[in-house]
Each structure stands twice: as structure tokens, then as C-alpha cells.
Amino acid sequence: MIHGFRGTHHGLLPIAKSLKANANIIIPDLPGFGRGAHLKSYDLDSYIEWLHKFMAKQAFKKAPILMGHSFGSIICAAYAKKYPKTIQRLILVNPIGAPALEGPNKVMTNLAVTYYKIGAKLPEKIAYHWLSAKLIVRVMSVTMAKTHDKGLRTFIHHQHDRYFSRFHSAQSVLEGFTTSVSHNVGEFAKDIPVQTLLIAGSLDDITPLSAQYGLVKKFPKGQLKVIRNVGHLTHYETPEIVAKLIQAFIKSV
Numbered sequence: 001m002i003h004g005f006r007g008t009h010h011g012l013l014p015i016a017k018s019l020k021a022n023a024n025i026i027i028p029d030l031p032g033f034g035r036g037a038h039l040k041s042y043d044l045d046s047y048i049e050w051l052h053k054f055m056a057k058q059a060f061k062k063a064p065i066l067m068g069h070s071f072g073s074i075i076c077a078a079y080a081k082k083y084p085k086t087i088q089r090l091i092l093v094n095p096i097g098a099p100a101l102e103g104p105n106k107v108m109t110n111l112a113v114t115y116y117k118i119g120a121k122l123p124e125k126i127a128y129h130w131l132s133a134k135l136i137v138r139v140m141s142v143t144m145a146k147t148h149d150k151g152l153r154t155f156i157h158h159q160h161d162r163y164f165s166r167f168h169s170a171q172s173v174l175e176g177f178t179t180s181v182s183h184n185v186g187e188f189a190k191d192i193p194v195q196t197l198l199i200a201g202s203l204d205d206i207t208p209l210s211a212q213y214g215l216v217k218k219f220p221k222g223q224l225k226v227i228r229n230v231g232h233l234t235h236y237e238t239p240e241i242v243a244k245l246i247q248a249f250i251k252s253v
Contacts, residue, residue: 001025001026001067001068001069002027002028002030002051002066002068002069002076003027003030003069003071003072004069004070004072004094005070005071005176005177006164006165007069007163008029008033009027009028009034010034010159010162011069011163011236012235014236015235015239015242015243018242018243019243019247026064030047031046031047032167032168032173032175033167033168034166037050039172042175042176042179043179044075044078044179044182044183047078048075048078048079051076051079052086055083062088063085063086063088064088065088065089065090065250066090066091067090067091067092067093067246068092068095069093069235070093070094070096071096071176073092074095074096074180074183074184076090076092077090077188077189077192078183078187080192080194080196081192084193087194088194089194089195090192090194090197091196091197091199091246091249092185092196092198093234093242094201094204094206094207094232094235095198095200095212096183096184096185096206096207097184097185097186097198097211097212098186098215099184100184100206105205109181113177113181116170116177117174118130119173119174120170120174122170124170127169128165130170131167131170132165137160137161137165138160140160141160141161141164142157144206144231144232146201146230146231146237147230152236152237155236156233156236159236185215186218189218189219190220192219192220193220193221194221195221196219196222196223197245197246197249198216198219198222198223198224199224199225199242199246200212200224200225201226201227201230201231201237201238202226202227202229203229203230203231204231204232209226212226225245227241227242
């Protein structure tokens with residue numbers, strides 16, 4: 001399982017716990033975050049090659065199923081295009097299915113790019129406080145959380161407060177963000193030969209549901225499952241449902 005931008009493996013633990021009895025699960029921290037590797041460059045090719053080496057080190061007896069959430073969906077899709085024979089199937093949760101630098105999110109995306117660029121120019125200590133500002137993290141968390149359950153919203157905010165700022169440096173987070181908004185799953189879909197499951201939230205603001213319906217058509221062997229009344233945080237808000245969809249996909253012929 002490959003997590004999203006600025007996250008760590010902790011974000012995917014709720015799904016993993018729901019799958020634990022039925023699968024052996026590995027969730028690394030992405031390079032540039034948490035305990036992840038340090039790369040010379042955080043462009044997409046570097047992430048792909050990191051994942052390829054990581055997979056090789058696991059010495060799997062049989063090819064695994066690869067899953068990516070959000071930014072992780074871009075990395076996993078690009079990986080599946082380049083190294084399709086190393087995986088059985090592909091699962092993309094809340095896939096990034098439309099160009100972030102185009103469409104209705106263009107203005108906000110460019111503002112975010114500027115925000116990270118400023119951070120990369122600041123002295124290290126100041127940059128960390130700039131990029132991990134509690135107000136910024138909370139606004140992001142409040143915007144993406146769609147649940148009306150107060151307890152669950154509190155849990156989501158706590159998770160973001162605790163893990164969203166475990167990036168390695170202002171430069172690595174800038175390069176990682178630039179990579180995340182410069183690519184989308186649709187670039188690679190037609191060249192992915194393995195069975196692919198897309199899981200989307202009906203209220204996702206990052207990639208609207210209409211774009212997800214267009215995205216799944218690009219896959220030679222793709223299917224889309226939609227979870228209603230949830231947005232981009234299906235891994236926090238509906239992990240049990242995500243797990244059930246994954247289990248059904250794995251058992252299907």
C-alpha cells in the first residue's frame with residue numbers, strides 16, 4: 001500500500017486493520033516523508049524506481065497486489081505501466097484522475113505551489129513552521145473531511161495534526177508536491193494491462209466523480225466502485241467499506 005502526499009503509512013492503517021485477517025500487508029513511508037528514503041530528486045521517475053527497488057527487496061514468492069491512495073495512485077499507476085509483470089492486480093483508492101493544473105482547482109493548486117515554493121526559500125527552521133502551520137493543516141483537514149460524526153472528525157484532525165508534517169525538508173516537499181500536481185492516473189491508464197480497481201468517494205473535491213467515470217474507461221481492464229457520501233478521505237471515513245471492496249476484487253476472477 002502506498003500512501004498519499006504529506007501522509008505516512010499511518011493513514012492506511014485503518015484499511016490494513018480491516019484486511020489483516022485476509023492478507024499480508026506492507027505499507028512503507030514514501031520517500032521524503034516519515035521514515036521514508038531520501039532521494040536525490042523527488043520526480044515521478046525517482047518514485048517509480050524507488051518502488052521497484054523496494055518491491056525487489058521484499059523477495060515476494062508471487063507477485064503482490066499493489067494499492068495506492070491519492071498521490072500514491074499516481075505512483076502506482078506509473079509503476080504498473082512500466083513494470084506490469086511484477087504485480088498481480090492494481091487498486092487505486094481516491095485516484096487522481098484529472099490534471100490538477102487545469103479545471104476548477106487550477107487557482108487553488110497554483111496558490112499551493114507558491115506556498116511550497118516560499119517554504120523552500122526560507123531558512124530551515126522557519127520553513128518547517130511555515131509548512132506545518134497548524135492553521136493550514138486544520139483548514140485542509142476540515143475541507144476534506146465530509147463526515148458529520150464529531151468523533152470521527154476529531155480523529156481525522158488528530159491524525160493530520162500528528163502525521164501531516166513529517167516531511168524531510170522544504171525542498172523535498174516542494175518537489176513531491178510539484179510531482180503530484182504535474183501528473184495524473186489518466187496518463188498511464190491505457191498502458192496498464194492488469195486488472196484494476198478504482199475506488200472513489202462521491203464527494204471527492206480533488207477528482208470529481210464525473211472525472212472518475214471518464215478515467216475508468218481508459219483502463220483496458222478497469223472497474224470503478226463508488227462510496228457514497230464520502231470524499232477524498234475514504235481511508236479514514238470508510239476504511240471497512242474500502243476493505244470489503246478490495247476483498248471482493250481479490251476474490252473475483
